[in-house]
Amino acid sequence: MSSTEQGTSSAAPAEPTTAPESAAAPEVPESFYYVHGKDKVVHKVSAGALQHSALIHGMISNLGYTEEQAKANPFPFENIDGDILQMVVDWCNQHKGKPTPPEDTNLPKQKEKLFDLVLAVNYLEIKELLTYCCKQVAMMVKGKSPEEIREIWMIPTDAEDEAAEKEAKKRAGKEAAGETAAAAGDAK
Amino acid sequence: MTEVRFPFLSLPNDLGVKVMKTMSLYEQTAFSFASKKSHSKIKSLRIPIAKVMIMMKGVVEIGFNTKELETVRFQLKSQESDGIMTSLHDIPVNLDVYMGFLTFPISRAFTMSNQGMSLGKWIQHLCSIFQCEDYGAVFEIGMSHLDMQTLRNMFPKLGSIRLTRFFGEGGNELCILNTQNILRAFLPVVEKVQLISVPLHENLTFQHIGLANLKVLYLSGRFNLKLDGLLSLNVEHCRIDTDQFTLRDLNRFFKLWMKGSNRKLKLFSALVKWEDNSDWNILLKGLKAEGFAEDAEVKDFTIQNSSGVIARIRSRNMGTYFPVNFAISNFKKETWTV
Numbered sequence: 311m312s313s314t315e316q317g318t319s320s321a322a323p324a325e326p327t328t329a330p331e332s333a334a335a336p337e338v339p340e341s342f343y344y345v346h347g348k349d350k351v352v353h354k355v356s357a358g359a360l361q362h363s364a365l366i367h368g369m370i371s372n373l374g375y376t377e378e379q380a381k382a383n384p385f386p387f388e389n390i391d392g393d394i395l396q397m398v399v400d401w402c403n404q405h406k407g408k409p410t411p412p413e414d415t416n417l418p419k420q421k422e423k424l425f426d427l428v429l430a431v432n433y434l435e436i437k438e439l440l441t442y443c444c445k446q447v448a449m450m451v452k453g454k455s456p457e458e459i460r461e462i463w464m465i466p467t468d469a470e471d472e473a474a475e476k477e478a479k480k481r482a483g484k485e486a487a488g489e490t491a492a493a494a495g496d497a498k
Numbered sequence: 499m500t501e502v503r504f505p506f507l508s509l510p511n512d513l514g515v516k517v518m519k520t521m522s523l524y525e526q527t528a529f530s531f532a533s534k535k536s537h538s539k540i541k542s543l544r545i546p547i548a549k550v551m552i553m554m555k556g557v558v559e560i561g562f563n564t565k566e567l568e569t570v571r572f573q574l575k576s577q578e579s580d581g582i583m584t585s586l587h588d589i590p591v592n593l594d595v596y597m598g599f600l601t602f603p604i605s606r607a608f609t610m611s612n613q614g615m616s617l618g619k620w621i622q623h624l625c626s627i628f629q630c631e632d633y634g635a636v637f638e639i640g641m642s643h644l645d646m647q648t649l650r651n652m653f654p655k656l657g658s659i660r661l662t663r664f665f666g667e668g669g670n671e672l673c674i675l676n677t678q679n680i681l682r683a684f685l686p687v688v689e690k691v692q693l694i695s696v697p698l699h700e701n702l703t704f705q706h707i708g709l710a711n712l713k714v715l716y717l718s719g720r721f722n723l724k725l726d727g728l729l730s731l732n733v734e735h736c737r738i739d740t741d742q743f744t745l746r747d748l749n750r751f752f753k754l755w756m757k758g759s760n761r762k763l764k765l766f767s768a769l770v771k772w773e774d775n776s777d778w779n780i781l782l783k784g785l786k787a788e789g790f791a792e793d794a795e796v797k798d799f800t801i802q803n804s805s806g807v808i809a810r811i812r813s814r815n816m817g818t819y820f821p822v823n824f825a826i827s828n829f830k831k832e833t834w835t836v
Contacts, residue, residue, distance in 0.1 A: 421502040425509075432513055441520075444513065448520040450504055455610055456531035463506035465532045 341377060343370060344384035345399065349392030352384045359402040364435035390430045394423060398430055401439055410438040421450070507535075518543060523562055523570045524597060524607070530627045531613050540627055547628035552635040552653065554583070554642050555664075558590070558617050560624045569604060571596040574612075574620055583642035586618030586652050593620075618652040625654040632657045635684075639696050640664035643676050649683040658690035663697070663719070674699045685710045695719030705730055729754060734764045741771035741819060745780040748822055752811065753784055755824075758804045766824040772815065781813075781822070 343360055346352045360366045369385060387395060428443045451459045460467065466474065506514065518526065518540060526545065530537040546565075553559040561571040574590040576583065590612045598604030615623065625633065633654045641664050661677060674697045681702055685691070691712055698704065698721060705727035708715060712732070717723075718739040725747045743751075748768060755763065770776075778797060787799035797813045809826045 421504070424502075425504055428509065428513060432510070440513075440516070444516045444520050447504060447506070447509075447517045448525065450502070451521070451525050451529065453608060454525070454528060455608065456528050456613065457611065459525075459529055459536075460532045462503055463532070464503050465507060465536055468534050471533060471535060 341380070343375070343380045345387060345395065346384045347387050347390040347392040347395035351392050351396075353395065353399045355399050355402060356406060359399070359406040362402045362405060362436045362438065363398075364437070366434065387430075387434075389433065391423075391426055394426045394430045397423070397427060398434060398436065398439070402436070405438070421446075424450075514539065515543065519545070523547075523564065523568060524595060527562075527570065527572075527624070527627055528610070530623070531610075537623070537627070544629040545627075547630050549632045549634065550625055550628070550630045550654075552621060552625070552633070554635065554644075555638040556641050558583070558621065560621060562624075562628065563600060567600040569596075569598060569600050571604065572610075572620070572624060574617055576617070582640075583617075584644070586621070586644065586648055587616045589614065589616050590620065618648070621652055622654075630654075634658040634660070634690075636660045636662065637676075637680050638662050638664045639673050639677055639680075643672060644679065646679045646683045649680060653684075656684055656688050658692070658714075659684050659688050660692040661694065661696045663695040673697050678702050681707065685712075688712070690714040690716075692716040693718070693721070698722065703727065708732060708736070725750065729759060731760055732762055734762055736763065736765070737767040739767075739769055741769045743768050743770060745770055745776060745778070745820075749781050749783055749785070752781075752801060752824070755809070756785070756801055756803045761805070763824075764826050768822050770820040770822055772818055772820045776820070787811075 341357045342354050343357060343366070344352050344354055345360075345366070357370060360370065366385060373379075375383065390398075424443065424446060428440070428447065431440045431443055450462055454462065459465065506517070509517065518529070521529065526540055530540045547562055548565045549561075549563040551559075551561040551563070553561070557576060558574040559571055560574075561569060563569050573594040573596065575592055575594065576588060576590055592612055593610040594606050595608040595610055596604045597607040613620075633656050635653060635656050635658075637659065639661055659680065661680060663673075677696050678699065678701060681691075685707065689712060691707065691710075691714070693707075693716070695718065698707075704717070704721055704723050708727050708731040710732070712734075714735045715731075715733045716737045716739075721740060721742070723738070723740065723742045725743070728743070728747070728751050748770065751760075754760070781797075782799070785799075785801050787801060789798075789800045791798040795815050798810070800808050800810050802808050807826055809824055811822065811824050813820060813822045
């Protein structure tokens, strides 16, 4: 990250030479970046927190933004809802620089938004959070019967699948017939 | 239902796979019953499982065991739970699901509906979900009478079978026929056979079973055993927990092994009844025993066959019975149970 590196290089010569060894390492000023979702609300996130996301981490490494440039150019994630991005940012902040525990109690609890959250986390390539989310999806059907699993995970029955397949075949047949008729008309 | 719903099938395939792999054995099984598509999704993961056991007792029970000793058992309750099972076309009333670890007593966790499937379909479905290394079956003779074709069609490719006799049953013709059906159906494919007090008949004797291309044969209880059966054994490991062979029989058996018979045999164990006039030297006669070690309780020596293979024979005086164990050198420990 270029902004972090700049901070380090500018601060290093100012250090007194007599300082004890333990205090020799200067406090590196934390660099921040900005992200926004579909709702255009900009979230300020530290580089440390964003390291969880392989996608954003890669972008930061490649762009080499300064603080000002980062503020002026927030990363746009138009395919992620604002509240979902907020959840992801919160999780990244809570787990900044910490090893992720095997069971995460800070996981967003709104199951209604789990589907969007899973997709967003997958897109942002946040490996640990994705593992937790998948675990939470799996937990939704823990101890459930096949009928309950069908209901909770919205799995169509075999009869519904067959009906949908028939319908799709019929539609495809009609479209093909329409195309043939149109081609024949063109030929005439 | 007040549960929050989740469009699982709308997840990208890789995420769906990740979720399915996170699920436990029971949920993966239950998911496979949700629809044909979900069944094929789980099946495509080829999740490895250490053992699947099909138990044909008073009720049909199918158990999954993982390498981590986790176990899930599906007990299919028949309409006539105290009757004799004659067909796998019957539809079970419902299923009890037991979960736990093999090392602890397992407890009933759920009850599942019968899914409109017959006993045979249940066996086929449950045996198709995971990638199993070892399918085994236990038959309690006297509790089911199934024909050979049904057994061949409904069961997966078994690696081992165990036949036991239901208490008080087993001597009548129907039981003999049942034993024969099971053995005829599976002897050509299985590696391990365990027979516990089941009735055999001259149509299918110990000699016939020993001639099948088995790896392990374990007999316990009373059988009509003859030395000829022992001499024609075509198995790697054989254990006979019955006292029907004499020291003279075993002496002849070992002498013929030295001359080159029973080349496949790596491990053999038999019980000899010790009587007042029994003489340990009868076993040793003509064996050119080497490395002889003897005390009041244990006799231990080695013999060598015409191909130079060395085998150790060890015997311990247990009072009434005298187990004689034979093992070729470099033999690794065998687990007898199916």
